[in-house]
Amino acid sequence: MTVGAMNPQLLLAVPLAPLAGSAIAGLLGTKFSGNVVGRKTSHSVTILGVLIAFVISVYTLMSVLDGASFNGTIYQWMNVAGLKLEVGFQIDSLSAMMMCVVTFVSLMVHIYTIGYMDEDEGYNRFFAYISLFTFSMLMLVMSNNFLQLFFGWEAVGLVSYLLIGFWYTRPTAIFANLKAFLVNRVGDFGFILGIGLIVAYTNSMNYQDVFHQKDILVMGVLPGTGWSLITVSCICLFIGAMGKSAQFPLHVWLPDSMEGPTPISALIHAATMVTAGIFMVARMSPLFEMSDTALSFVLVIGSITALFMGFMGIIQNDIKRVVAYSTLSQLGYMTVALGASAYSVAVFHLMTHAFFKALLFLAAGSVIIGMHHDQDIRNMGGLRKYMKVTWLTSLVGSLALIGTPFFSGFYSKDSIIDAVQASQIAGSGFAQFSVLAGVFITAFYSFRMYFLVFHGKENFGQHGHHNHADQGDAHDEHHHGLAAGQKPHESPWVVTLPLVLLAIPSVIIGYLTIGPMLHGDFFKNVIFVADHHEAMRELTEEFERSGGALGMALGAVKSLPLWLALAGVGLSYYFYMVKPAIPAALKKNFSVLYTILDNKYYMDKFNDVVFAGGARLLGGGLWNVGDKSVIDGLIVNGSARVVAWFSRAIRTAQTGYIYHYAFVMILGVLGYLIYFMPSPFTK
Numbered sequence: 001m002t003v004g005a006m007n008p009q010l011l012l013a014v015p016l017a018p019l020a021g022s023a024i025a026g027l028l029g030t031k032f033s034g035n036v037v038g039r040k041t042s043h044s045v046t047i048l049g050v051l052i053a054f055v056i057s058v059y060t061l062m063s064v065l066d067g068a069s070f071n072g073t074i075y076q077w078m079n080v081a082g083l084k085l086e087v088g089f090q091i092d093s094l095s096a097m098m099m100c101v102v103t104f105v106s107l108m109v110h111i112y113t114i115g116y117m118d119e120d121e122g123y124n125r126f127f128a129y130i131s132l133f134t135f136s137m138l139m140l141v142m143s144n145n146f147l148q149l150f151f152g153w154e155a156v157g158l159v160s161y162l163l164i165g166f167w168y169t170r171p172t173a174i175f176a177n178l179k180a181f182l183v184n185r186v187g188d189f190g191f192i193l194g195i196g197l198i199v200a201y202t203n204s205m206n207y208q209d210v211f212h213q214k215d216i217l218v219m220g221v222l223p224g225t226g227w228s229l230i231t232v233s234c235i236c237l238f239i240g241a242m243g244k245s246a247q248f249p250l251h252v253w254l255p256d257s258m259e260g261p262t263p264i265s266a267l268i269h270a271a272t273m274v275t276a277g278i279f280m281v282a283r284m285s286p287l288f289e290m291s292d293t294a295l296s297f298v299l300v301i302g303s304i305t306a307l308f309m310g311f312m313g314i315i316q317n318d319i320k321r322v323v324a325y326s327t328l329s330q331l332g333y334m335t336v337a338l339g340a341s342a343y344s345v346a347v348f349h350l351m352t353h354a355f356f357k358a359l360l361f362l363a364a365g366s367v368i369i370g371m372h373h374d375q376d377i378r379n380m381g382g383l384r385k386y387m388k389v390t391w392l393t394s395l396v397g398s399l400a401l402i403g404t405p406f407f408s409g410f411y412s413k414d415s416i417i418d419a420v421q422a423s424q425i426a427g428s429g430f431a432q433f434s435v436l437a438g439v440f441i442t443a444f445y446s447f448r449m450y451f452l453v454f455h456g457k458e459n460f461g462q463h464g465h466h467n468h469a470d471q472g473d474a475h476d477e478h479h480h481g482l483a484a485g486q487k488p489h490e491s492p493w494v495v496t497l498p499l500v501l502l503a504i505p506s507v508i509i510g511y512l513t514i515g516p517m518l519h520g521d522f523f524k525n526v527i528f529v530a531d532h533h534e535a536m537r538e539l540t541e542e543f544e545r546s547g548g549a550l551g552m553a554l555g556a557v558k559s560l561p562l563w564l565a566l567a568g569v570g571l572s573y574y575f576y577m578v579k580p581a582i583p584a585a586l587k588k589n590f591s592v593l594y595t596i597l598d599n600k601y602y603m604d605k606f607n608d609v610v611f612a613g614g615a616r617l618l619g620g621g622l623w624n625v626g627d628k629s630v631i632d633g634l635i636v637n638g639s640a641r642v643v644a645w646f647s648r649a650i651r652t653a654q655t656g657y658i659y660h661y662a663f664v665m666i667l668g669v670l671g672y673l674i675y676f677m678p679s680p681f682t683k
Contacts, residue, residue, distance in 0.1 A: 006063060006070040011089050014053045014060070014099060015138040018106075018131045021049030026128030035124075042124040046131040047110045053138065054103035061096040071144055071208065083203055090144030090207060092526045094347065098141040098279055101351055102272050105358050106134040108498035109267045112362055115494035116263055116369065126166060130267060133159040137272045141279060146195045146205040149280070153191065153244065156273045157184045163264040164257045173259040180253035187243015187250050194236030197222075198287075201229065211286040211528075218290050234287055234294035238301075241277025245331050248305045252603050254328060255312075258320040262365030265320060266358040269327055275350045278334045282343040282527060289341065289530040296426040299339025303427065303434040306332025308601065310438045313445035315597045318375045319364045322449045326401065327357055329438055333416050336431050341533035342419035344523045348514070349412035356400035356409055356506040359499060363394040366495050367453060370488035371460060374481035377449055382458040386488040391454045393499040398450050400506045402443040402565045405553040408510030413439070414552070415518060415539060417561055422538040439561045443568025451576050461486050511549045519543050 025042035027033055037045075070091040077085045089095075109130060117123050136159055140152025157180075165177030199205055201220055202213040220229030241247070246254040254269060268274065281288060281298070288294055309328035316322045330353050337346035368375055370387050384391040400409035417439075420431045461482040482488065490496065516522045519540040529536055546552045556562045575583050587594050599605065653664075 006060070006068050006091060008070065008072065008074060008089070010056060011060065011070060011091060011142070012074060014056050014103075015135050015142065017049040017052040017056075018046070018138070019049075019135040021046035022128045022131035022135060025124050025131065029124030029128065037124075039123050042127050043110070043114050046127040047107070049131055050103060050107045050110055050134055053134070054100070054107050057096070057099035057103045060091060061093075061100050064091065064093050064096045077147075083199070084145075084205065085147050086145060086205075087148055088144040088206070089142045091142065093522050094279075094282065094526045095141050097347070097351060099138060101354050102134065102137050102141065105272065105354055105502075106130070106137075106267060108358065108362070108502055109263045112266075112365070112495055112498040113263045115492045116365055117261060120261075122166060126163075126261065126263075129159055129163050129166070130264065133163065133264075133267065133272070137276070140276055144207055146199065146207075146210075150192065150195060153240070153276065153280075154188065156268075156276060157181070157188070157244070160257070160264075160268050160273055163268065164260040166260050166264070170259070176253075176256040176259040180257050183250055183253040184243045187240050189239075190236045191240020191243070194233050194238075194240065197229065197233045197236065207283070214286055214290060217287065228291065228293070230287065231291040231293045234284070234291050235297055237284060237287075238277075238281060238294065238298055241281055241335075242301065243277075244280075245274050245277030245335065246305075246328055247277070247301050247331065247335055248308065249603060251305060251309065251328055252600070252607065255321055255324045255600070258318070258324050262320065262361060262368060265324070266361035266365075269324065269361070272354075274327065274331055275334070275354065278331070278338065278346055278350050281335075281338045282347050285343045286528040288338075289528055289533065292425060295339050295341060297339075299336060299423075299425050299431050300427040302332045302335025302337075302339055303431040304332070305329070306336060306438045307434040307441075310441035310445070312597055312600065314441065314448070315594060316445075317378055319367060319377050319380075319449065319453065320361070320375060322377070322445060323357070323360050323364055326360070326442065326446065329442060330357065330401075333413065333435060333438065336435055337416045337419055339431070340416075340419045340423035340425060340428065340535050341529055342416070342423075342535050342539065343527045343529065344518050344536065345412065345415045345419050345539070347523075347527075348517050349416060351513075351517075352400070352408035352412040352506075352510050355502055355509060356397045356407075359393060359397040359502040359506055360401065362495070362502065363390050363397060363499055366390040366491040366499065367394075369491050369495065372482050372486070374460070377452045379459050379462075379481060380453045381456045381460070382454070383488050384454040387454075387490045389490060389496045389499060393496075393503045394450060394454065396503045396506055398446045401446050402569070403439060403561060404565070405556045405562065406507075406511060408506055408508070410553065410556065411510035411514045411549065414556065414559070414561055415514070418539055418542060419535045422535040424534075436560065436564065440564040440568045443565040444572045447569045447572040448576055451573060456577055460488065511553075514543075514549050514552075 024037065024045045028036040029038070029042040070089055073084075073086045073088040075087040077087070079085070110127070113126065113130065117126050120126065133156060136152050136155035138152075140149060140156060143149045143152060161177045161181045164180050165173045167173045195205075198210055198217065201216050202210050204210055204213070214230070217230040217233060218228075221227065222229050222232050239250075242250045254274065257269060258265060260268075288298070306329050309325050309332060313322050313325035313329065316325060330349070334346045334349050334353070337343070337349065366387065367380070367383065367390060370383065370390070371380060374380075396407075400407040403410045403413040417432075417435050420428055420435055423431070461484050518536075543552060546555050596602070653660075
């Protein structure tokens with residue numbers, strides 16, 4: 001069904017333009033075809049493809065705001081017993097907004113990559129990968145059916161595997177991409193089970209068809225159990241989101257994925273892939289609203305992630321890992337909003353977070369360039385003097401992250417906190433504590449990084465500097481850090497321009513869009529909220545009483561989150577600029593707690609011992625019993641031994657004498673006659 005003037009061919013160009021750029025750079029710009037095209041052509045065609053997608057996405061969003069929409073089939077693959085397998089687009093306010101976010105951030109990352117990957121041999125290959133990733137993500141967010149959703153879901157996972165392990169000669173990168181791939185397969189197993197249950201009971205993969213039949217799922221019971229079918233289906237879908245959006249305990253892949261180049265950290269781990277799970281749950285709001293149990297599960301998982309991943313950011317010394325754990329915590333905030341039935345707030349924070357978190361990742365990459373690939377913040381200090389653009393944009397990103405009034409992060413983050421306070425879903429008490437404590441923690445570790453990098457004593461170019469074991473953005477043979485006498489330098493314009501362009505929405509986008517997105521009709525008939533979930537209604541009433549976006553920011557002076565954020569900033573300044581001996585003393589006196597955090601709550605150890613160890617034990621048993629004893633010992637070698645024994649037995653009869661063979665033939669004929677000749681005793 002098409003409403004308005006949307007052209008399906010024009011919509012099809014959105015994902016296909018980046019795909020075409022990826023194909024040219026990947027097929028013609030690599031060793032696969034003998035490097036037919038050079039670096040300039042590769043980055044030009046991929047940037048052009050993403051630019052085309054961005055322009056059409058903006059036009060699409062404007063059309064949606066004018067009342068246009070599209071929900072239809074582009075290509076039908078097959079029809080199996082009435083079940084249609086097809087490629088189709090559902091273009092509404094949710095998908096149009098996601099298209100703009102994905103293409104804009106991707107465009108900034110493409111431009112940034114020209115400067116960041118300038119010296120890398122895999123330059124063309126990298127551009128091919130990030131354009132292919134953009135295509136995959138666009139197919140995911142534009143889909144109108146579960147088949148295409150699953151295709152995009154798996155495609156972004158595959159390309160993230162290629163990007164995380166981009167430097168495939170480094171063992172740490174290979175370990176990281178395998179870890180990401182395997183952990184996501186765990187989540188995807190639940191995801192496909194959820195899709196399977198929905199398709200089995202509705203006989204449709206189309207979103208709208210499923211939503212119209214949701215009563216079947218609500219009334220149904222999982223066979224063999226007393227479990228509600230809608231609850232099981234939604235929890236299975238959310239398990240998929242736990243993998244993609246790195247929710248506890250399937251979060252373990254994301255910090256290690258920092259082994260990939262910095263541009264993919266901004267593209268995959270800030271704005272696109274990790275938000276796929278948030279987008280999916282928001283799209284499935286008509287189903288999740290039918291199960292308070294599933295919402296409670298979502299709320300608690302998000303609360304754990306928001307709080308405990310924030311603690312991890314406090315002890316990190318790798319600049320990218322600080323931002324990575326910040327991403328985990330903010331994804332927890334989005335998930336909390338989903339569990340509180342504030343889907344539009346979750347998507348709103350997804351949008352604002354995409355801009356300022358991509359900014360922080362790219363700014364971290366600019367710092368890494370200036371520091372000659374040293375990522376340890378203990379080796380930095382005083383960079384404000386040498387990298388003014390990077391310093392200022394990093395400050396903007398940090399202020400947005402901690403929820404400073406008038407910055408974009410303030411409007412989305414405070415809305416999440418208010419929505420949780422208004423929620424009656426089981427677990428909302430713990431969620432409220434988690435998001436409030438997370439405000440202080442986020443401010444503390446964010447400005448710990450900011451102060452250690454840009455202010456204080458200059459610690460670079462000195463003997464005895466800290467050696468970081470997880471240098472992410474350079475080959476192992478490259479020198480890390482500045483030599484004695486060297487000074488940091490500002491990055492080239494292709495690196496700083498995206499920082500400036502991302503800083504602008506990091507400041508203003510929240511103020512401009514909170515009214516229509518959260519309290520207007522932007523998501524009307526797109527996101528569904530049941531009547532008995534009143535968080536959004538109370539949020540809108542409070543927003544109107546405060547006097548809109550301006551009044552909300554001015555009224556923050558009286559709110560607890562602002563003072564918690566200020567306390568976090570002030571304490572980090574005192575600890576790391578005024579009394580740096582205090583953190584060292586705390587580390588010594590609370591060594592047990594530090595060890596727990598340093599070992600990532602022993603989640604990696606647990607997974608290694610229980611799951612990997614169990615797999616090794618099971619694999620060893622299968623190898624010893626199944627492979628060695630049964631297959632090799634009994635079937636293969638056993639059959640060979642039987643044949644050999646039988647051969648030895650009959651070999652004695654092969655004498656070569658004709659009279660022996662004649663005698664055997666006579667015996668054979670005699671036996672035949674005795675067996676088949678009628679008995680004289682029968683009539």
